[in-house]
Amino acid sequence: MWDIIVIVIANAISLFESIFGWVLSAVAFVIDLFFLIPGLGNALKVILGTATAIVWTVVSLPDALAGLFGVRPEKRLRVCTVVLSDELGEPIADLAYVRMMLQAAATAFKHEANVRLMPSAPFQFSNGFAGEAEVTDDWIIVDKTPSTKALLDPATGGQGFVKNFGELGSQFEAKASRCCFYGSWRRIVGYGAPVTVFIVRSLERAYGHAQYEAGWVWVQNQGPRNGWPIGLLTCNLRVIAHEVNHVCGHWWHLNAGSNQENLMEVPATETPPTIEAAVARMRLNTFQILLLRASKHVTYI
Numbered sequence: 001m002w003d004i005i006v007i008v009i010a011n012a013i014s015l016f017e018s019i020f021g022w023v024l025s026a027v028a029f030v031i032d033l034f035f036l037i038p039g040l041g042n043a044l045k046v047i048l049g050t051a052t053a054i055v056w057t058v059v060s061l062p063d064a065l066a067g068l069f070g071v072r073p074e075k076r077l078r079v080c081t082v083v084l085s086d087e088l089g090e091p092i093a094d095l096a097y098v099r100m101m102l103q104a105a106a107t108a109f110k111h112e113a114n115v116r117l118m119p120s121a122p123f124q125f126s127n128g129f130a131g132e133a134e135v136t137d138d139w140i141i142v143d144k145t146p147s148t149k150a151l152l153d154p155a156t157g158g159q160g161f162v163k164n165f166g167e168l169g170s171q172f173e174a175k176a177s178r179c180c181f182y183g184s185w186r187r188i189v190g191y192g193a194p195v196t197v198f199i200v201r202s203l204e205r206a207y208g209h210a211q212y213e214a215g216w217v218w219v220q221n222q223g224p225r226n227g228w229p230i231g232l233l234t235c236n237l238r239v240i241a242h243e244v245n246h247v248c249g250h251w252w253h254l255n256a257g258s259n260q261e262n263l264m265e266v267p268a269t270e271t272p273p274t275i276e277a278a279v280a281r282m283r284l285n286t287f288q289i290l291l292l293r294a295s296k297h298v299t300y301i
């Protein structure tokens with residue numbers, strides 16, 4: 001019963017947002033301009049991003065308690081996926097490959113945590129009881145504007161974090177505002193904020209990087225342009241889900257040795273690049289499920 005009430009309300013609000021969300025996002029777009037100031041803008045973004053993460057997690061504590069006892073109606077997690085184009089304006093990743101990574105994420109989050117992955121776009125509804133979302137190419141935005149080398153090959157880890165506090169962070173913020181305009185107001189307010197997934201050309205020593213306070217992730221293209229399907233065996237389809245889960249509050253990794261099938265371990269060996277094989281290695285434990293569901297990015301409406 002509770003499930004049905006939640007779904008009716010959530011879909012009614014989705015409809016309302018589809019019609020009026022543009023106005024809110026236009027206002028948010030102007031606010032976003034402050035975040036584009038290198039240094040100061042980045043600092044403001046950290047403060048706002050962290051504050052909204054804390055507030056919305058506290059608000060969802062009663063829901064987390066219910067979740068602990070197994071009451072977990074479907075929640076929604078919005079993503080805005082952007083494939084960058086290289087210096088010559090050529091998209092750096094093949095849509096089929098990006099779609100497979102998104103499908104692995106949609107399947108794992110739905111099966112593990114009853115969280116429905118959906119694109120940050122108008123007129124997205126769910127009846128709450130269907131299986132995982134079926135990812136289509138229209139989930140993916142190809143940014144045709146050529147990107148600079150700094151954006152195409154950003155660094156990862158601590159270096160990536162530091163680099164984000166400046167010109168680079170501002171440039172990614174500008175891309176998020178422009179390519180993911182529809183979700184702008186949610187990115188400011190934090191509630192149900194879409195996670196922006198940037199598909200970049202290369203990263204150093206990692207498949208992906210999560211920039212928690214900014215609400216975006218970088219995922220390295222491993223697809224056809226890097227020799228796929230010849231290099232199919234080294235194709236890691238877990239990356240989008242893994243990085244998005246970092247942004248949703250799971251900042252650390254689990255020990256790979258004792259958590260072989262967990263989404264938050266970093267496997268020493270690759271899995272065959274099928275969605276089934278990837279999803280089998282994308283399990284979440286109870287604490288991780290509750291943490292994911294309590295994230296500001298994961299909401300009922």
Ligand SMILES: [Zn+2]
Pocket residue numbers: 242243246253
């Ligand atoms: Zn990681």
